Amino acid sequence: MFLALKEMKRAKLRYILLSLIMVSILFLVFFMTGLANGLSFADSSSLQKIKADYIVTNEEAEGAVINSELTQEQFKEISSSIEEPASPLSLTMSTITGKENQKDTDMIYFSVDPEHYADLPIIEGKNISEITGKEVLVNESFKKDGYELNDRLIDESTEKTMTIAGFIENQTYSFLPVIYSDIDSGIHPTKSNEGIYNAVVYNGAKTDIAGFDTSTNEEAVQSMPGYSETQGSFTVMKVFMFIISAFVSAVFFYVMTIQKTNQFGVLKAMGATTFYISKSIVTQVLLLTLFSLSASATAVVGMAQILPEGVPFQASVSLVLVTGAVFILLNLAGSLLSLYKVTKIDPLEAIGRSE
Structure with missing residues (x-):
């Protein structure tokens, strides 16, 4: 030394x-x-933090949730094969407008069944199990942009109005802020052709279902296009x-x-x-x-x-x-x-x- x-x-x-x-x-x-x-x-933070142990997609998507399409019949088939309650998951990109002088915001809906989806990390307001009707949970970036609880947002595609019921923490997908909504609310734009869901998410033991891929969160993230x-x-x-x-x-x-x-x-x-x-x-x-x-x-x-x-x-x-x-x-x-x-x-x- x-x-x-x-x-x-x-x-x-x-x-x-x-x-x-x-x-x-x-x-x-x-x-x-x-x-x-x-x-x-x-x-990929929204997929990393998704409140599910496993994500089920169609085989053609090769684990990429955004590329998967499932019909209602396929959802019922998957749900019947799983012991635990399952929630459909629908990813839909859109654009919303809100307060005056606020620019339009590109975002992505994560539409789920609130009754069968676990609670999210909340900064303020309601959690996913508490939302009703056209209430939504929005990423914290909206709060930083000046939005508050009970502010109204309008979807440019459907012209439907939604109410901010809560702010969620670190929820983005493909660099877009995530908005969680009730899949039956009709807020998000309707998907084309027969595919109305992207995936089915559930907690519990892994179940391999013929004709479908079952992935963990990490595997789903790795399967994202370009990730x-x-x-x-x-x-x-x-x-x-x-x-x-x-x-x-x-x-x-x-x-x-x-x-x-x-x-x-x-x-x-x-x-x-x-x-x-x-x-x-x-x-x-x-x-x-x-x-x-x-x-x-x-x-x-x-x-x-x-x-x-x-x-x-x-x-x-x-x-x-x-x-x-x-x-x-x-x-x-x-x-x-x-x-x-x-x-x-x-x-x-x-x-x-x-x-």
């Missing part, structure tokens, strides 16, 4: 520059991960940033080790062991990595506070801890190149003497 700190103090500029590089790369990793999490959540491809792109970018960061730090320390060959040779000639010198290098790697993690995490938290509200971004403690652990392991692995060089240093050769 003494040797590591003494050297870092003596060559402050070198280590400051390396720290800035590592902070910049880590900031990008944190930011990209937070952005990927935010985009994922905005794209896996988007997340895969972000994953590739994060992996490359990790590799670049580890490569930069490994090369930096290796070059410094080569430059200090004479010094290390003198230390060995004076009795310093390879383990002692290696411990100094590892200590430097750990100190720089921990400092970079702290600085970049602080920067990301600050950035999250000033990002526009419309930018989906989600950073968490688990994100910082997991990313930090991976980064530390990669940097320690990169330092092995320098440690190998230290083991090969011959004291006599390093100080310019022959055997």
Whole structure:
């Protein structure tokens, strides 16, 4: 520790520059991960938080709820095969208008049977089991836009009027705010052809029904059109940033080790062991990595506070801890190149003497 700190103090500029590089790369990793999490959540939070253990769709949809169509007869067939009460689920995109001077809002209905659907996380007002008639629950984004309980909304397609009975938390689908309604209210636009439902949702044990797909929430999210491809792109970018960061730090320390060959040779000639010198290098790697993690995490938290509200971004403690652990392991692995060089240093050769 003494040797590591003494050297870092003596060559402050070198280590400051390396720290800035590592902070910049880590900031990008944190930011990209937070952005990927935010985009994922905005794209699928309503499915992630759906109040059901399983979602049943037709086989042709391959688990994608939005692509599935079920008739009333198929709903009855599925319900009769399930021991627990089931609710139909209908997803319908539309546009609503509300208060004066408020712009039209694109949204998506999640229409269910309130009697057979579990309660939702409510910010204010009624829950799903309490709504009647043309009452609806709307995503919290409506509240931020100035809407209040009992305000009226008008569907542009059906010209039906609905009343805000409650505000629900973090309910979006394909980046659109979700409105929960009674499937029998007639508020949402009527679906074309025979398909009037998208899926059937229920709690309890999994039941495989011939001719239909039964998925968990997570499986339904992964089956959303374009979801896996988007997340895969972000994953590739994060992996490359990790590799670049580890490569930069490994090369930096290796070059410094080569430059200090004479010094290390003198230390060995004076009795310093390879383990002692290696411990100094590892200590430097750990100190720089921990400092970079702290600085970049602080920067990301600050950035999250000033990002526009419309930018989906989600950073968490688990994100910082997991990313930090991976980064530390990669940097320690990169330092092995320098440690190998230290083991090969011959004291006599390093100080310019022959055997």
